[in-house]
Amino acid sequence: MNSLPESRQQQILALLQTAETLSIRELAAELDVSQMTIHRDLNKLAENGLVLKMHGGVKLAAESIAAKPAAHTCGMCHQPISSRNAFILDCPDNEQIGACCPHCGLMMQCSENTPRVILATDFIYGHKTNALGAYYLIGSAVTVCCSPSVLAFASPEDGAQFQRGFGGDLMSYRQIQAYLRNIHLEGRHDEI
Ligand SMILES: [Zn+2]
Ligand SMILES: [Zn+2]
Numbered sequence: 001m002n003s004l005p006e007s008r009q010q011q012i013l014a015l016l017q018t019a020e021t022l023s024i025r026e027l028a029a030e031l032d033v034s035q036m037t038i039h040r041d042l043n044k045l046a047e048n049g050l051v052l053k054m055h056g057g058v059k060l061a062a063e064s065i066a067a068k069p070a071a072h073t074c075g076m077c078h079q080p081i082s083s084r085n086a087f088i089l090d091c092p093d094n095e096q097i098g099a100c101c102p103h104c105g106l107m108m109q110c111s112e113n114t115p116r117v118i119l120a121t122d123f124i125y126g127h128k129t130n131a132l133g134a135y136y137l138i139g140s141a142v143t144v145c146c147s148p149s150v151l152a153f154a155s156p157e158d159g160a161q162f163q164r165g166f167g168g169d170l171m172s173y174r175q176i177q178a179y180l181r182n183i184h185l186e187g188r189h190d191e192i
Contacts, residue, residue: 012031021059022059024042049061052117061090076108085100085121088128090116093111103145121152122154124162136172136173137153137162148183150176
């Protein structure tokens with residue numbers, strides 16, 4: 001059994017795909033490591049928005065989000081949401097709001113409190129990734145729905161490679177959010 005933390009975390013995610021919820025004890029037994037080790041792995045995975053810890057166990061964040069009635073239209077612009085580009089906010093009041101793309105998603109907020117999990121869709125691989133740790137290419141030649149187009153990438157290398165081919169600016173979550181808020185405020189002719 002490979003016990004590198006990274007590969008063990010991948011194994012935990014794989015196990016969670018086969019069972020809806022698993023306890024720390026079950027995971028420790030399955031992977032033949034201590035509960036403390038599992039505990040640390042889960043903290044890391046939860047930090048990255050990949051799992052949700054609940055009383056008595058843990059489950060995949062994407063799974064629990066998928067189990068809720070999915071939003072079909074964008075909460076900002078009301079265009080249909082395709083899973084290819086979806087941006088999802090999982091709100092504390094159990095409400096889930098979706099956006100057609102990161103452009104709209106980065107402008108959305110939960111009605112109260114901050115979202116528990118924010119997921120973006122990696123534009124190359126199509127998997128959900130923690131939006132806070134993702135990289136965003138704005139204003140590239142690839143326009144999916146909203147303009148300026150914003151594409152999400154889980155890794156900065158993928159974003160940079162895409163940028164070399166299609167142009168645009170690569171930004172972190174904080175940078176792009178500030179940038180979009182600015183252009184939308186300008187659009188309303190508000191003083192900043
Ligand atoms: Zn939208
Ligand atoms: Zn859009």
